[in-house]
Amino acid sequence: MSTNHSIVVHQLNHSFGAGNLQKQVLFDINLAISAGEIVIMTGPSGSGKTTLLTLIGGLRSAQTGSLKVVGHEITGASENDLVKARRNNGYIFQAHNLHGSLTAIENVQMGLEVHGNLAKPERHRQAAAMLEKVGLGDRIHYYPADLSGGQKQRVAIARALVSRPKIVLADEPTAALDKKSGRDVVDIMHDLAKQQGCTILLVTHDNRILDIADRIVYMEDGRLSKQPELAESAQ
Amino acid sequence: MLGLIKTLKTLGDRTPLGLKQLKHDRLRLLTAIAGITFADILIFMQLGFADALYKSNTQYPRALQADLVIISTQAKNFGQLRTFTRRRLWQAQDVPGVVSAEPLYLGSVQWRNPQNRQQTSMLLIGQNPSQPAFDLPDVNAKLDTIRLPDHVLFDQASRGSYDEMIEQVNRGERVTTEIGLRTVEVAGLFEVGASFSDDGALITSDQNFLRLFPKREAGAVSLGLINLEPEADLEQVRAELAARLPDDVQVLTQAGYVDFELNDIQSASPIGFVFGLGSAMGFIVGVVIVYQVLSTDVNSHLGEYATFRAMGYRNSYLLGIVVEEAIILSVLGFVPGLVIALGAYQLTAAATALPLAMPTSRAITVLTLTFVMCGASGAIATRRLQAADPADIF
Ligand SMILES: Nc1ncnc2c1ncn2[C@@H]1O[C@H](COP(=O)(O)OP(=O)(O)OP(=O)(O)O)[C@@H](O)[C@H]1O
Ligand SMILES: [Mg+2]
Numbered sequence: 001m002s003t004n005h006s007i008v009v010h011q012l013n014h015s016f017g018a019g020n021l022q023k024q025v026l027f028d029i030n031l032a033i034s035a036g037e038i039v040i041m042t043g044p045s046g047s048g049k050t051t052l053l054t055l056i057g058g059l060r061s062a063q064t065g066s067l068k069v070v071g072h073e074i075t076g077a078s079e080n081d082l083v084k085a086r087r088n089n090g091y092i093f094q095a096h097n098l099h100g101s102l103t104a105i106e107n108v109q110m111g112l113e114v115h116g117n118l119a120k121p122e123r124h125r126q127a128a129a130m131l132e133k134v135g136l137g138d139r140i141h142y143y144p145a146d147l148s149g150g151q152k153q154r155v156a157i158a159r160a161l162v163s164r165p166k167i168v169l170a171d172e173p174t175a176a177l178d179k180k181s182g183r184d185v186v187d188i189m190h191d192l193a194k195q196q197g198c199t200i201l202l203v204t205h206d207n208r209i210l211d212i213a214d215r216i217v218y219m220e221d222g223r224l225s226k227q228p229e230l231a232e233s234a235q
Numbered sequence: 236m237l238g239l240i241k242t243l244k245t246l247g248d249r250t251p252l253g254l255k256q257l258k259h260d261r262l263r264l265l266t267a268i269a270g271i272t273f274a275d276i277l278i279f280m281q282l283g284f285a286d287a288l289y290k291s292n293t294q295y296p297r298a299l300q301a302d303l304v305i306i307s308t309q310a311k312n313f314g315q316l317r318t319f320t321r322r323r324l325w326q327a328q329d330v331p332g333v334v335s336a337e338p339l340y341l342g343s344v345q346w347r348n349p350q351n352r353q354q355t356s357m358l359l360i361g362q363n364p365s366q367p368a369f370d371l372p373d374v375n376a377k378l379d380t381i382r383l384p385d386h387v388l389f390d391q392a393s394r395g396s397y398d399e400m401i402e403q404v405n406r407g408e409r410v411t412t413e414i415g416l417r418t419v420e421v422a423g424l425f426e427v428g429a430s431f432s433d434d435g436a437l438i439t440s441d442q443n444f445l446r447l448f449p450k451r452e453a454g455a456v457s458l459g460l461i462n463l464e465p466e467a468d469l470e471q472v473r474a475e476l477a478a479r480l481p482d483d484v485q486v487l488t489q490a491g492y493v494d495f496e497l498n499d500i501q502s503a504s505p506i507g508f509v510f511g512l513g514s515a516m517g518f519i520v521g522v523v524i525v526y527q528v529l530s531t532d533v534n535s536h537l538g539e540y541a542t543f544r545a546m547g548y549r550n551s552y553l554l555g556i557v558v559e560e561a562i563i564l565s566v567l568g569f570v571p572g573l574v575i576a577l578g579a580y581q582l583t584a585a586a587t588a589l590p591l592a593m594p595t596s597r598a599i600t601v602l603t604l605t606f607v608m609c610g611a612s613g614a615i616a617t618r619r620l621q622a623a624d625p626a627d628i629f
Contacts, residue, residue: 054625057545086625093628097539097628
């Protein structure tokens with residue numbers, strides 16, 4: 001595995017439950033994503049896409065196989081190591097998951113505060129700059145409740161990207177948005193990721209955004225495959 | 236030290252999430268503040284009443300004007316002091332530093348309320364009329380009057396209906412009544428207040444006391460009042476006296492004697508228990524309300540908290556939010572609680588003649604209790620944080 005791979009998944013299996021109720025949802029997953037690559041994962045509902053994403057993000061501990069994220073093995077990692085590993089990633093969820101008691105800029109700052117290396121004024125400056133980049137420079141003091149769905153998702157993107165993470169993991173970021181805002185959000189993600197050189201793994205059912213991908217992978221019944229026709233349509 | 240400065244700096248640098256969450260939901264904030272304020276007022280009132288009752292039942296011991304007090308080893312309280320021989324006072328006068336050692340005679344008498352002729356039990360105090368025994372200006376101004384046979388001074392805060400009699404005395408009219416078989420004249424008024432054991436009190440001279448108690452001997456003293464030279468060391472003379480005098484008596488400082496009385500009330504009366512229970516109820520009410528508010532708050536932010544954990548925040552960061560809320564609520568609830576309690580003290584003091592006051596120590600105690608109350612509720616509420624699982628948010 002060469003060092004310019006930022007995500008390397010090797011022979012990963014995952015099951016939920018124990019004993020008789022044990023149900024395997026991921027089977028022998030192998031996936032290598034280069035630094036700076038944008039990979040879209042599609043597949044039917046219940047096939048295991050979200051599960052794979054949470055494993056890569058260190059939100060759930062991997063059981064068997066090997067999972068290297070920016071050089072760190074996270075299979076069998078301690079809770080403490082997982083917490084640290086999470087800080088390398090930016091997350092974008094289907095729901096924006098912004099904190100309702102914080103303004104847009106305060107929400108974005110939370111993405112910086114976790115690293116504990118920047119003073120408040122600097123965090124404020126960087127967060128404001130990031131919101132400017134996602135086109136919300138005039139709404140930095142709005143509460144999430146006063147923003148539209150697309151605007152909220154753009155704040156979420158700003159929060160995920162403000163700390164310049166090596167990896168962005170996104171799970172159906174456009175599912176709750178209309179066509180136009182969905183497109184805007186994806187374009188912003190794409191442009192910022194390219195500027196920052198970060199790797200994106202994006203799960204989506206939305207065929208209209210497949211074109212931003214460098215590569216498309218297909219998940220079915222817990223197994224990963226390359227689906228030729230989809231891959232072609234992305235070229 | 237450096238670590239502390241660093242911690243404070245990090246605290247100041249973090250986003251005050253607890254504060255922002257509380258501010259965002261005003262209704263929830265108000266509920267919590269109201270709950271804590273209510274609990275604090277309840278606790279303040281209970282502690283205030285207990286203290287006032289303790290105080291009102293130790294008024295005479297507090298009013299004693301002496302450096303040291305001698306009482307019998309078998310003394311229980313001011314109402315049941317037992318007696319000791321007057322020789323102990325003479326012996327005390329030989330100890331260096333002692334200026335005077337005066338006897339005080341106490342006893343319960345049945346007196347007839349001159350107004351309605353009802354018999355009531357009164358505490359009769361006999362003192363040397365040549366020297367003030369109490370820090371009571373009204374009494375000390377009338378010491379010459381009680382030299383006259385069968386003249387007594389009356390505590391106008393005594394329990395019972397005495398309003399007409401008090402007016403008569405104030406107008407300078409002659410008021411007489413019976414104690415036992417003797418007729419006495421009420422020659423003046425002073426004000427201290429009733430206690431549990433007696434409905435009221437009368438002060439007279441030692442000679443009159445012995446006349447009203449024919450069976451009491453002048454040599455059987457209830458309490459000795461010792462005054463010292465100004466430069467004498469209180470504790471040193473006390474120890475010296477205690478060592479010299481036989482152990483049928485004990486020697487206490489005036490403050491020590493007040494404590495002795497307080498101890499007796501605390502162990503013999505249910506005041507401590509009743510008001511302690513009341514305070515505990517207030518505390519529990521506070522815990523329940525704050526817990527409700529904090530756990531609802533945690534519950535309604537579980538999604539956000541899970542997101543924070545996914546972003547790499549530790550569980551301790553989330554704990555910090557709840558702790559921050561608990562501290563803010565404590566302070567915001569305590570301040571109005573203190574202010575309202577001060578007002579309620581004044582109202583109650585005016586209505587019941589109970590000596591209600593707010594010593595700083597009690598305010599600090601209640602503030603501490605408030606922190607404990609909110610801390611405990613917060614600690615229970617944080618158990619819900621376990622439910623903030625970052626794996627569930629995608
Ligand atoms: N916490 C869990 N406990 C038990 N089973 C689970 C859990 N989470 C997911 N599963 C199961 O694992 C399988 C994969 O679920 P997953 O959420 O990864 O699918 P998905 O591909 O993301 O689907 P969708 O496109 O609908 O989001 C499903 O059958 C689901 O029921
Ligand atoms: Mg999913």
